Amino acid sequence: MALAELKEGLAFLRKLHSPEVEKRTFITNSGQPQHHEGIRLDRLTMLPAYQKAIHPVLEKHVAKTDSPVIEVGCGSGSFSRDLAPDWLRNRLVSFDLNMYSLKVFAGSDSGAQIFRGSSYRMPVGDQSVSTVIGYSSFNSMLYLSIALEEAKRVLKPGEN
Numbered sequence: 001m002a003l004a005e006l007k008e009g010l011a012f013l014r015k016l017h018s019p020e021v022e023k024r025t026f027i028t029n030s031g032q033p034q035h036h037e038g039i040r041l042d043r044l045t046m047l048p049a050y051q052k053a054i055h056p057v058l059e060k061h062v063a064k065t066d067s068p069v070i071e072v073g074c075g076s077g078s079f080s081r082d083l084a085p086d087w088l089r090n091r092l093v094s095f096d097l098n099m100y101s102l103k104v105f106a107g108s109d110s111g112a113q114i115f116r117g118s119s120y121r122m123p124v125g126d127q128s129v130s131t132v133i134g135y136s137s138f139n140s141m142l143y144l145s146i147a148l149e150e151a152k153r154v155l156k157p158g159e160n
Helices: 005-018 017-030 042-063 076-084 099-108 145-152
Strands: 069-072 090-097 113-114 131-133
Touching: 017 069, 017 099, 042 099, 090 099, 099 113
Parallel strands: 069 090, 069 131, 090 113
Antiparallel strands: none
16 A cells, blocks of 8 residues: 555545544434334344354354453444343453444443544554454454554464
């Protein structure tokens, strides 16, 4: 990737993640069809299927230790709240760029370990974690190869 292309992409990302755009995007998405308790109707229908599909994968690939698990692009916390099994929830350290999503996440889970950060420059030390989870986040990244290199950088060699 040429330096000019990278600079152009970073300028685009700055614009995309400006507070005004983040707020507008979050407000638009939060206006989707709602259940009376504030839960999206489509999630109520699909949630059991997602749990049934995801839990066995997590059981197989994530060690049941006390070590932290980094969640990339946590949004408003749907993975942590709805999909992560109980044995994993307290180990999740989640981050996202969208401050409005993080505020919703923090408001719905006072015990959540969350911070604002970028998948292109994770504020995590080299080879410091055993597991990185990017549920429904890596597929929307403009520079997937950079994000995957970052994930590789923070993972301990030979780990998940």
